[in-house]
Amino acid sequence: MATLATQIIPSSRSCLDSREPSTPDLLEFLASQHVTQRSVCELLARLALDPDHVNAPYEAAAVIDFFTDWLPLHASIEECDLLELIERRQMPGDDIGALMTQWRAGQRESRVLADELMDGLHLIATGRHLKDPAMFRATAIALCSHHRALLQWEDEVLYRFARERLDAEDLDELAMTIASGQNATPSRSWLEGDDVSGEAMP
Numbered sequence: 221m222a223t224l225a226t227q228i229i230p231s232s233r234s235c236l237d238s239r240e241p242s243t244p245d246l247l248e249f250l251a252s253q254h255v256t257q258r259s260v261c262e263l264l265a266r267l268a269l270d271p272d273h274v275n276a277p278y279e280a281a282a283v284i285d286f287f288t289d290w291l292p293l294h295a296s297i298e299e300c301d302l303l304e305l306i307e308r309r310q311m312p313g314d315d316i317g318a319l320m321t322q323w324r325a326g327q328r329e330s331r332v333l334a335d336e337l338m339d340g341l342h343l344i345a346t347g348r349h350l351k352d353p354a355m356f357r358a359t360a361i362a363l364c365s366h367h368r369a370l371l372q373w374e375d376e377v378l379y380r381f382a383r384e385r386l387d388a389e390d391l392d393e394l395a396m397t398i399a400s401g402q403n404a405t406p407s408r409s410w411l412e413g414d415d416v417s418g419e420a421m422p
Contacts, residue, residue: 246391246398250302251379253294254371260286261364264337268360271344271353280344287334295327298374301397302382309385323378326370333363 263279270276303320310316340356343349350356386394 246395247379247382247386250297251375254375257286257291257294257371258368261368264360265364267341267344268357268364271340271350271356277345277347280341284338284341284345287331287338291330297398298323298378299327301394302378305390305394305397306382306385309390311385314385319378319381322373326366326373330363330367330370333359333366337363 260283264283266273267276267279267283271280303323307316307320336359337356340350340352343351
């Protein structure tokens, strides 16, 4: 099952291993990983509607891997690498604090909803029946809806703003920081008990 999850959810950092540190399309590369996240939302939505279908255990294992491993590390790249660089390049009048608060609140809401699903996902992944299918369905749909909205906000706000503030030298620095793996720990917005204030995504 881990192998299937790895196939569905490639490593965000290992994808950079074979790339030159100077990567002009780095922001496009990071934003393109939203395709992976939307694909996982599709898996989860299918599990919500039919948790007993033939491939459900493998898909549940992939979703577990995504929310416990892949997404926290991808979020770390955005939080510790991208957002911190944007903060250093802010201009007078930029409200970077609000941008970071909104991002962290959105990630935290995804984490809270994902945590609520973990027991059910582990039941599905091990071929057992859900104890409360209706509750699982409602929470899974809520997570899919929220996370898709978060991705849309990142595309339309965060990455657009990054392109306006970061130049080629900044992208070189960002690529080298990511490739070095120096911040290869889960985003603090995904750490259990982390208190992140701010409004959640609509």
